[in-house]
Amino acid sequence: MFIAHLPAGYLITRYGLRTIGAPFVKAGAWKYYVMFALVCSVLPDFDLFYFYLVDNRQHAHHTYWTHIPLFWLLFTALLYFSAKAVFKKNIGLVSSILLVNTLMHLVLDSVAGGIYWLYPLNNEKYRLFEITARFDWWVFNYIIHWTFLFELLIIAAATYVVWEDKKPALVDTVSQYND
Ligand SMILES: [Zn+2]
Structure with missing residues (x-):
């Protein structure tokens, strides 16, 4: 997955904080938890720095x-x-946000890329759909594939x-109208 990690992290954290996490979130702290969650949602991909700068692209970064x-558990x-x-x-809340968002990242990476979910018990890569290499630049293989629609759907959601959330509540609009 390329571009949907942040929006997916936002959606799951917003839902979690408004339901299970609601009693633990102090007033005004909501945005800080969301900011932390957004960082966590892309945290696994920080290994791309190592991939390009140190490893010289010798191993797939999902390994x-x-x-x-x-590791995240x-x-x-x-x-x-x-x-x-x-x-x-x-x-507890910070740890939950970290775990949910990093695991969510790996779930989304399992759609097409593949994740070694049972490592070190086995070395099998699990993915939902196989992407065949058709273009020289590997990124194109994923962007042109239909599974990319899934990313667009998450962004749209x-x-x-x-x-x-930014829209004024209906009751405000009505009261303004009556004023
Ligand atoms: Zn990733």
């Missing part, structure tokens, strides 16, 4: 530990329990939700 689900658990033990802080 790096940043795209291994078990262990990393989040370590973060949560060390914060609790060392700083006596409960960072997030745009719609942001637009709806």
